[in-house]
Amino acid sequence: MRLTILGGGGFRVPLVYRALLADRAEGRVTDVVLHDVEADRLRAIARVLADQAEAVPDAPSLTVTTDLDEALRGADFVFSALRVGGLAGRAADERIALAEGVVGQETVGAGGIAYGLRTVPVAMDIARRVAAVAPDAWVINFTNPAGLVTEAMARVLGERVIGICDSPVGLGRRVARVLGVDPADAWVDYAGLNHLGWLQGLRVGGHDLLPRLMADTELLGSFEEGRLFGAEWLRSLGAVPNEYLHYYYFGRETVRAYRDAVRTRGAYLRDQQAGFYEEAARPGVKALDAWLRTLADREATYMAANRTAVGDSEGRADEDLEPGGYEQVALALMRAIARNQRATLILNVRNGSTLPVLDADAVVEVPCHVNADGAHPVAVSPLPYHAVGLVAAVKAVEREVLAAAESGSRETAVKAFALHPLVDSVAVARRLLDAYTAEHRELAYLSR
Structure with a gap:
């Protein structure tokens, strides 16, 4: 099986290759192609992967290329892990937002909008090349903002693009661990958008164990989200938010x-x-x-x-320092599709009727059953009104980003910034766009 990784010079690619090396099952990946626009980064990551494969018999073969069509040709799966503008672009996004007194994180608020505006056109171009060169390939999207970019690519690729994120996996794992449960045995009732979701239940054998967690202050303070949000706030919500909601609750x-x-x-x-x-x-x-x-x-x-x-000086727990999130989700997703082995994973997929507040084409982050036909969202607990409001508001912003990327309209881009819950002023929105377009050549298309 042939896997192409776009953004193959990215720092986290060795996590994927390490997971591939550990997979010895029939139908495993035998050929890996790394594509990147920066040849120096490709060479560096290729050296890391060669070191990883030294003592592994029958390690997947490795090809590197800066030619997109060459990379896509013959691919069974495509991992898309782009960073348009690089980390220098991310740093600029944060600096510009903070100068206006608003959050500039790469997927949240002003920074997420700026990143989306320069990433969506590139992602759309890639989706069109996949459709032309590798129409039977499945695309697994890592590129942030993951939900927004997946929704953009789905306009070309339909159900054959699926977005992934390791945040819900890590959250479910931590909650299960403090409750003394094997995460593999637990059903995680989780719903929302990428980096904007809530764990509303953790069920084992049909019994929801989350109320026991909410009743125990010591347990609530024993894991990352508990310390980040505080036991009192979690009990008020009756749910455990994705860590990225800290930007909203403690902006x-x-x-x-x-x-x-x-x-x-x-x-x-x-x-x-x-x-x-x-x-x-x-x-x-x-x-x-x-x-x-x-x-x-x-x-x-x-x-x-x-x-x-929030005054948390404990740092991260040892068990959370070992990565093993998004690449494991990606491989589990790939195995389920390629081998028709049913799996249940939290993914970014088209909504259908899962969250009634959104239309069918909106990409949401929810548990899905996966088989050879792809990922199928399953029923989740209804979101409370406070969550519905945030989800609807942020999805409206994502739609404005998509419209601006399609039309090149500055007015629509300003609207995207101004409508975001973490940007509190139309005047600030205009200044943000002026600063971002001055900084990023990739936003020159916003000229109408």
């Missing part, structure tokens, strides 16, 4: 923490990864060792500013 505190930080997350990763790619290119350097050191630091500092904003 002012988070903006203050990011402004006080030495560097934003994007600037930190930009500098950190620049050091890794430089080191990995040096003759005689063990590229895998350099990557592992960088990965450990990356995981330890994840959402550090948010934890600072």
Whole structure:
């Protein structure tokens, strides 16, 4: 089976290859193609993958290319993991938003809109090339903002594009763990949009164990989301939010923490990864060792500013420092489709009738049954009104981003910023767009 990874020079690609090396089942991936527009990054990641494969018999073969059509030709699956504008673009998104006193995270608020506006046109072009060159391939989208980009690509590829994220997986795993349950035995009742969802139940044998968690203050304070949001707030919600909802529930505190930080997350990763790619290119350097050191630091500092904003000084638990989220979801999804082995996964797919507040084509993040025919959303508990309001508002913003990307309309792009719950002013929206278009050449198309 042939797997193509777009954005193949990306830092997290070795996580995917490590998972592929561990898969010895019949029908496994035998050929991996890495595509990227930056040849130097491709070479560095290829060195890491070669180190990973050293002691593994029959490791998947590896091809690298900067030619998109060559990469897609013959693919059974395509992983899309792009970062349009690179980490320098992410750092700029955060800086510009913070200058206006609003959240600039890469998938949330102003930063997410800026990232979406420059990513959607590229993702649409790729979807059209997949349709032309590899029409039978399944696309698994990692590219952020994952729900928005998946919805854009679905306009070309329909049900053959599925978005994934590791946040719901990690949340379900942590809640199951504190309740003493094997995550594999639990049904996670989770719904919303990407980076905007709520865990409303965790069922084992038909019994919901979440009320027991809500009644135990010590348990609530024993995992990341409990410390991040606080036991009192979680009990008020009667649910455990995705960690990214911290930007909504504690927006002012988070903006203050990011402004006080030495560097934003994007600037930190930009500098950190620049050091890794430089080191990995040096003759005689063990590229895998350099990557592992960088990965450990990356995981330890994840959402550090948010934890600072609420006074959480404990840091991340040891079991949460070991990555194993999004690549495992991707491989489980790929296996279920390729081998027609039914699996249940939380994915980004077309809504159908799952969340009545949204139309059928809206991409949502919900549990799905997966088989050879793709991913099929299943029934979830109704969202409470406060969640419905946020989901509807953010989906409206995503639709404006898609409309702006299609039309090139500055007015529509301003509307996307202005309608977002974390941007509180039309005047701020206009200044944000002016600053982002001045910074990013990829937004030059917004000229009408």
